[in-house]
Amino acid sequence: MTKQVILTGIRANNDLHIGNYFGGMLPLIDMAKKHSSNYRIHMFIPDLHSFTTPIDHSLLFESILNNARVYAAAGLPLHDDAIALYRQSHISAHSELTWILDCFTGMGEMGRMTQYKDKSAKLGDDQITVGLFNYPVLMAADILLYDANYIPVGDDQTQHIEFTRDIATRFNNRFGEVFVIPEPASKQHEFFGKDQGLRIKDLADPLKKMSKSDETGKGVLFLTDSPDLARKKIMSATTDDRASVQYDRENQPGITNLIDILALLRGTDPQAVANEYSGMSRYGDFKTIVADEVAHFLAQFQERLANIDDAELFAKLESSEKAMNDIANETLLRAQKAIGLRQ
Numbered sequence: 001m002t003k004q005v006i007l008t009g010i011r012a013n014n015d016l017h018i019g020n021y022f023g024g025m026l027p028l029i030d031m032a033k034k035h036s037s038n039y040r041i042h043m044f045i046p047d048l049h050s051f052t053t054p055i056d057h058s059l060l061f062e063s064i065l066n067n068a069r070v071y072a073a074a075g076l077p078l079h080d081d082a083i084a085l086y087r088q089s090h091i092s093a094h095s096e097l098t099w100i101l102d103c104f105t106g107m108g109e110m111g112r113m114t115q116y117k118d119k120s121a122k123l124g125d126d127q128i129t130v131g132l133f134n135y136p137v138l139m140a141a142d143i144l145l146y147d148a149n150y151i152p153v154g155d156d157q158t159q160h161i162e163f164t165r166d167i168a169t170r171f172n173n174r175f176g177e178v179f180v181i182p183e184p185a186s187k188q189h190e191f192f193g194k195d196q197g198l199r200i201k202d203l204a205d206p207l208k209k210m211s212k213s214d215e216t217g218k219g220v221l222f223l224t225d226s227p228d229l230a231r232k233k234i235m236s237a238t239t240d241d242r243a244s245v246q247y248d249r250e251n252q253p254g255i256t257n258l259i260d261i262l263a264l265l266r267g268t269d270p271q272a273v274a275n276e277y278s279g280m281s282r283y284g285d286f287k288t289i290v291a292d293e294v295a296h297f298l299a300q301f302q303e304r305l306a307n308i309d310d311a312e313l314f315a316k317l318e319s320s321e322k323a324m325n326d327i328a329n330e331t332l333l334r335a336q337k338a339i340g341l342r343q
Contacts, residue, residue, distance in 0.1 A: 019200035
């Protein structure tokens with residue numbers, strides 16, 4: 001019996017921060033290790049998604065490779081043949097199927113996408129591209145090409161999973177059983193668990209989430225930050241005037257964020273950390289504890305990253321991309337035959 005497919009990816013451009021690492025990448029790698037015996041795991045680098053909003057294209061190629069290196073440094077087992085690691089742009093069927101699906105997608109469907117409305121609201125009219133508008137169609141192609149059943153996504157991407165199911169159902173109803181329809185969002189959450197983990201906040205403004213697209217970077221702990229720079233960011237973190245270390249997200253968001261960060265680094269419950277330092281009145285002392293552990297984590301991680309064997313990594317990418325091209329091209333051919341492009 002053919003194994004079912006779990007598919008996931010993390011956008012390649014922009015430096016990843018510790019929230020991405022602990023909240024996104026590590027859980028995905030743990031998931032891959034857990035399920036690789038019973039499922040085929042597709043870990044892809046969605047590099048075609050990387051420029052739906054403006055970026056520095058001179059940095060893109062290296063960012064893509066660094067994304068793969070970070071996967072390896074975070075513990076992705078490159079030797080496991082059940083886990084594929086590949087670059088989206090190296091499988092041309094992604095782009096070809098997107099065009100086919102575009103022609104069966106309504107303008108109204110795309111216009112209702114929350115991600116599009118949120119992102120376009122932050123851009124000038126000359127920066128809102130067709131790519132930003134229809135990237136859920138590319139995401140659908142990413143999924144449908146590999147008969148993917150499960151796709152771990154956050155709440156902000158649930159709408160895109162439902163669109164993928166809609167476009168696949170619409171296509172199948174018209175042309176026959178071409179695509180495997182992924183499980184609905186409710187089943188996705190049941191399979192992976194709904195808990196999204198801790199959401200690390202910006203150090204400078206703890207009322208907003210830490211974001212890798214932050215232009216200043218002052219409140220973001222990037223994986224590429226030097227340990228000394230990370231220390232400075234922690235020591236400059238916004239707190240309050242209560243002079244008491246307490247886990248109180250509403251009244252002490254800055255201190256609560258630092259407790260969350262320390263809990264992630266230690267792999268423990270935030271309340272346990274809060275209890276350990278409860279009543280500490282000198283915020284500088286608590287910040288020093290957090291800064292030391294962040295600096296230690298970054299030093300160790302960056303050492304692992306520097307020691308990644310690029311030859312082994314490229315061999316993994318190339319073998320995965322060869323296998324993924326074979327699978328994706330079979331699906332693309334089914335779709336082409338269905339609509340009359342091939343016989």
